[in-house]
Amino acid sequence: MNHRSAPDVAVLPVERRAVEMSVLAEPMALSVVRVVAADLATRADFDLDSVSDLEIAVEEACAALLEVALPGSMLTCSIALGPRGISVDVEAHTGTQEVLRTESFGWRVLNTLADGVAVSRRTAPGGTHATTAISLRKNLTGEDWVPADS
Amino acid sequence: MAEFAPSSHRDEAAQSQGAGDQLITVAARRAGSATVLTVQGEVDMLTTPKLRESVAGQLSESADLFVLDLSGLTFLGSSGLAVLVETLEETRKRDLPLRLVCNTREVTRPLAATGLTDLFDIYPDIDAALATVS
Numbered sequence A: 001m002n003h004r005s006a007p008d009v010a011v012l013p014v015e016r017r018a019v020e021m022s023v024l025a026e027p028m029a030l031s032v033v034r035v036v037a038a039d040l041a042t043r044a045d046f047d048l049d050s051v052s053d054l055e056i057a058v059e060e061a062c063a064a065l066l067e068v069a070l071p072g073s074m075l076t077c078s079i080a081l082g083p084r085g086i087s088v089d090v091e092a093h094t095g096t097q098e099v100l101r102t103e104s105f106g107w108r109v110l111n112t113l114a115d116g117v118a119v120s121r122r123t124a125p126g127g128t129h130a131t132t133a134i135s136l137r138k139n140l141t142g143e144d145w146v147p148a149d150s
Numbered sequence B: 001m002a003e004f005a006p007s008s009h010r011d012e013a014a015q016s017q018g019a020g021d022q023l024i025t026v027a028a029r030r031a032g033s034a035t036v037l038t039v040q041g042e043v044d045m046l047t048t049p050k051l052r053e054s055v056a057g058q059l060s061e062s063a064d065l066f067v068l069d070l071s072g073l074t075f076l077g078s079s080g081l082a083v084l085v086e087t088l089e090e091t092r093k094r095d096l097p098l099r100l101v102c103n104t105r106e107v108t109r110p111l112a113a114t115g116l117t118d119l120f121d122i123y124p125d126i127d128a129a130l131a132t133v134s
Helices: A027-043 A048-068 A105-113 B008-016 B048-059 B078-093 B105-113 B126-131
Strands: A019-024 A074-081 A085-094 A116-123 A130-139 B024-031 B034-043 B065-076 B098-101 B121-123
Touching (some): A027 A085, A048 A074, A048 A105, A048 B105, A105 B078, B065 B105, B098 B126, B121 B126
Parallel strands (some): B034 B065, B065 B098
Antiparallel strands (some): A074 A085, A116 A130
16 A cells, blocks of 8 residues: 555554454344454555455355354454454354354355464353354465464 | 355345345346346345346346446455356356456455456456457
């Protein structure tokens, strides 16, 4: 984009730049998640191609979770913006045996557009349900960043 | 339509919401022997079923050329990209040339980032798509 210094938000500690939101796990509710992620990335000086990639990746992560989310459950999303990139975690309650479809066209798109994708599942105490999470990361151009906890 | 329908069961989920119509408009017209389908708005998980249905409807009409005008899109997600690939496969089966009209980042970036650009015959505007005869 340009060579001016990044906006103020990019020099705050990561934890102060986190956004969390919770939406119904329904197609109607998903656009808000990708739009918020794209807006944050734009303000953090991501180039426009990266913002586009991120928006598509976030939608795909939400869509993949939606397929396996328990009826009536919520999709929780947290976004953290760091000096070198943005990370987006989405999770929903699913069945304990539920498996994300990772052979789909959409999953390939997600893996192509994000700089890192990880899936995790933890079973709730008592085994009534599980929480399935997808974490994705998009780096600022030129940054080869891997979060310490990944 | 095509066997390649990676998002079909998502379509059912989206359609059951009975919403999203206000986020996308799809209009078909004839231009000589060509069919032109103009899509405007956001092609995401919610609105993709409407696009898929419209394309299928238009493909059942006979034409010598199928033009998809995407220059008015503000978002093209993976479900929309899948419809484009399906449409390409379906038009090839019918020996029907397919041309895309797109000139904005909202469409060109998703196509390029997923390596799909070269699969398609892409024109910068509708006149060019209709004027050039292969």
